[in-house]
Amino acid sequence: MNRLLLMLLTIFYLGVVHAEVPDIYDFKDPKQEARYQELTAELRCPKCQNQNIADSDAPIAADMRDEVYRMMKSGAGNEEIVDSLVARFGEFVRFKPAFNARTFLLWATPAIAVLIGLLAVAAVIIRARRRDREGAPLSDEERARAARILSGQDGRDRRTDI
Amino acid sequence: MKRILLFLPLIAAVILGVVLFAGIGKDPTRLDSALIGKPVPSFSLPALQNPEQVLDQELFQGQVTLLNVWATWCPSCRQEHPFLMWLSKTQGVRIVGLDYKDTRSDALQWFKDLGNPYEVTIFDAEGKLGFDLGVYGAPETFVIDRSGVVRYRHVGVVDEKVWKEELSPLIEKLRSDNS
16 A cells, blocks of 8 residues: 555656756746746747747747846846847737837727716616606696596596596 | 617627728738838848858848848748749849858758859858847748848748739839939
8 A cells, every 4th residue: 555655656746847847047036037937928929929938839939038038137127128029029029018009999998998888878877867857748738638637527538548 | 869879780890890801811920020110130140151251230231132031941941942043043133141040061051952042141050130130930031121221021931922012012112212
């Protein structure tokens, strides 16, 4: 039993070892490593277009990771790093597009859609309220008829209409 | 008023349809180069056939040039090669090669076997200039104007269709613009 357990543990342990990606980059502290992970996760590989450069096996993604690492080492800020890659490969490599005049609609459409929805709801409510408040006003003729009915002078109307 | 409102969904659907239809048939893997309108990045790299000769961005001054990024490990480049040979022989267009992430011996053998369509070839073993140009898949072909500014990039094989429809008209235009 113990043997079996040991064997199983060994097998699982091997799995763990294999799952670990060989990390070729040296980081001074975990914070920097986290920054690197974050950056490579939000940059898009131009070759395999729906992967970020952290996940992609394309040679170009490896070059881009190298560049991110190299620039981090030389003390560049996140924005500077992303901008330098955008300058080479275009806006396309940003998974999070910058907010500017060209991307305004892209970012603002959800807010605009919600706003239009709210305006529609408000319009419906206001119209319903107004109708309630004003009631269904009777014309003079109808008022006179109502008075006749209520005072019991018009038997025919009472039978058929009420 | 109410009647018009009833047509709103139809109008919205038509607009959406037109927008989506415009996207059909577009190849999402073809990206516009970020360098269009910008000068060729500065570089200093050896020539393929003469390691002593150092080339830099001055290479692109003075005449309209096609910069073709290729490598011996790239199958599409082999497919493209005969057309480049034809271009350089018959069309009087200046083609500069950029041998990207390659070995010198392989590249020289390639010229021996298939011929050399390039006026000169930049040897970029580490892919540094390629990276600065935003090359993400060879072959890529850049059109560079007389003052060394990138005007166009074609990703993929240059063939007769690409030449006639994209590159040739642009080159003609750039030639007549500056002279």
